[in-house]
Amino acid sequence: MIRSEVIKSLVPVLADQLVVCNIGLPSQELHLLDDRDTNFYMLGTMGLSSSIGLGVALAQDKTVISIDGDGSVLTNLGTLPTIANNVADNYILLIIDNGSYGSTGDQPTYAGKKTSLTKVAEACGCENVIECQAEDAPEVLQKAIDSKKMTVIVCKCESGNIKVPVITMDPVVIKDRFMKAIAS
């Protein structure tokens, strides 16, 4: 399975959850497959999906899922100690780890080589770190939601992309409807 297939399989689990989605193809794929007010699409700022999601989770009580990538987590590796030391049990970080920078043409990341983000997250102090295969992602994510414990999921999948249109929605509209969905 490639990332777009993982996201497609997650759509029923993500429905109506607050989702902060990584820049580039992951946001474009989620937008294409299941656009919702509860989705916050990142149009810029590679690496901050996990930070934005944690901020939302710390500020209110609803469950928040940050969909991130291995390359983006590597860009903002300082996020993992912050997550570990600021426990929000309504927060799930889902790292879709395809070992490559998909949006820029599948250049390999170090997570696809010697670096294990699962072990990095554990070493940073994250308490519920689950590494899973792509096929198991929906079940693992649903269990994490139900557990009401802060969880980091590292979902291993194959690299590869499908053609998806860019998001043309205005950023202020994305923000505004997301904030209204949170407040509702």
Add this chain to the structure above:
Amino acid sequence: MTVSEKIVSDLVANDVQFATTVPCKQLGTVIDLIEENKSIHHVPCNKEDEGMGLAAGAWMGGKRPCIIMQNTAIGVTVNTLVTLTQYYRMPLPMLISYRGELGEPVACQVEMAVHTKGLLEQLKIPAFHFHNPDDVGELDDILKYTFMCNKPVAILTDASFWQGY
């Protein structure tokens, strides 16, 4: 009331409930007071762009944020300020220790100080420079202004404001 106490008092009075910070000697007392304050959720961050992500999330989650950092961070966070905070139109008071001004003992700090206001001007970020301790009297209005206009706003506090290092 010390300037540090006044700063935290103004943050609380303006309903700032989320603060993310990186360490700073001059702003250390403010950071300590924020950590002690029950109405402000304090999340130390490892880098300022990470902090701006946390602040953006807190804002969308319903809490007014602020970030506390040094002026070197303006160099670190240009992309985040432009493509997150400004692009999505989010308010962010940035309480900044303005290193490299008069009284600065570390030469390298001057290198970023000379670019600080130019970068803020280029980014069209409203900037207020606190040079005398009395300047803290403007903070309340600056916070109101920030949450009125939904922009990042810089408050540069130099060594004279802090009465030395």
